Amino acid sequence: MNNVTIRKTLKECKIPQWRLADALGISENTLVRRMRYELDKPAAAQILKVIHDIKRSEESVVKIE
Numbered sequence: 001m002n003n004v005t006i007r008k009t010l011k012e013c014k015i016p017q018w019r020l021a022d023a024l025g026i027s028e029n030t031l032v033r034r035m036r037y038e039l040d041k042p043a044a045a046q047i048l049k050v051i052h053d054i055k056r057s058e059e060s061v062v063k064i065e
Contacts, residue, residue: 001038002038002039002040002041002043002044003035003037003038003039003044005044005048006035006039006044006047006048006051007035009048009051010051013051013052013054013055015051015054015055017031017032019054020047020050020051020054023050023053023054024047024050
């Protein structure tokens with residue numbers, strides 16, 4: 001269920017996988033390979049936190065402009 005939640009959150013936040021991978025410090029291919037199998041809860045929680053951090057940073061950039 002963790003991977004489904006991550007994919008759903010990415011789609012809702014309109015964040016591409018390459019952007020998430022860049023924020024995690026890995027390549028997009030590595031992210032896709034890791035997502036092939038169910039992630040454990042700590043790894044999924046870290047990824048969801050990064051997604052929300054990216055979303056917050058995008059919102060703050062829009063407000064400044």
